[in-house]
Amino acid sequence: MDSSSEDAGARPGAVEDSGTAGSSGGAAGSAGERAAMAPTSLSPSRAGDFMQCPLLYRFRVIDRLPEKPSEAATRGTLVHAVLERLFDAPAGERTAPRAKALIPGQWDRLRESRPELGELFADDPEGERLARWLGEAEQLVERWFTLEDPSRLEPAERELFVEAELESGLRLRGIIDRVDVAPTGEVRIVDYKTGKAPRPEYAEGALFQMKFYALVVWRLKQVVPRRLQLVYLGSGDVLTYDPVLADLERVERKLLALWEAIRRATDTGEWRPRPTKLCGWCDHQAHCPEFGGTPPPYPLPVRAPESEAVQQGRMGRD
Helix, strand or coil: CCCCCCCCCCCCCCCCCCCCCCCCCEHHHCCCCCCCCCCCEECHHHHHHHHHCHHHHHHHHHCCCCECCCHHHHHHHHHHHHHHHHCCCCHHHCCHHHHHHCHHHHHHHHHHHCHHHHHCCCCCCCCHHHHHHHHHHHHHHHHHHHHCCHHHCCCCEEEEEEEEECCCCCEEEEEEEEEEECCCCCEEEEEEECCCCCCHHHHHHHHHHHHHHHHHHHHHHCCCCCEEEEEECCCCEEEEECCCHHHHHHHHHHHHHHHHHHHHHHHHCCCCCCCCHHHHHCCCHHHCHHHCCCCCCCCCCCCCCCCHHHHHCCCCCC
16 A cells, blocks of 8 residues: 555445455454455555555455554544535634544544444553544644635535446446535546655556546546546645546556456456565565465356467457
8 A cells, every 4th residue: 555545445434346345444354254256346446456466456355354454544534534524514614623623523433433443542541642643633634724725615525436337347436535616617526645745756656546536527427527636634735637538548448457457367366466565564464475475265266267279369250
């Protein structure tokens, strides 16, 4: 998981690919609770998993191995909830003090919906770490007010679930943090990040998620969003990009190729690890061959690979 997506997979109600338990937080996603199923849709997070490491995708989507909740991811979840709820207030009351005052209540709601988060501060009987963690969430919320003025914003949608089926049959789905619509009808897609903005050479990777959402909106509404906006609360940066139709067509081709690779791996059971520096943060080292581990038995039927002649193609009528 890249450093700019602390909150991925940890938000209550977050959408996972169909056929997966998908939760990256706690035992609720344990493999024994639901039978394994082949994936039938693709979200930005799971697309990112496969591009990062096909074996990680398998562990999360097919095996549904549980992952421990993390302070960083949960803090991102909490901040997202606060920024969403703040817009319930009238414009003139959307202030930094009011936003920070929402934090304790949203943290209580989050713990109620995900009891496994109690593990995070189980070894903090005096509450010192928790207080520091909540203070960090306050700082992120407060920084948002230096980047945007919520009193001047009236989002058309917040935490918007979107799903579209391409002509190929591939279903794309996800949750957009905020959608703004101008009086002239122009659409802006906004995503909050609680990490720091990436270096310029990594900006394209950061925009992949936003272009994914723009593609879904285009397929649903036949409207190319005017602007994609990433708000980095960790560093106080705002990254914007104005897509054109050719961008979305390229993303669609990339996703189709990615999905074909996922389907091929699903059929053959060949999920290769792709070691990177991110492996140090992976919860699944005990099951990864790169760390001397053994993956669990593959839970789906395996189809024999096609013969070499078929792979090379054929001529004439069937």
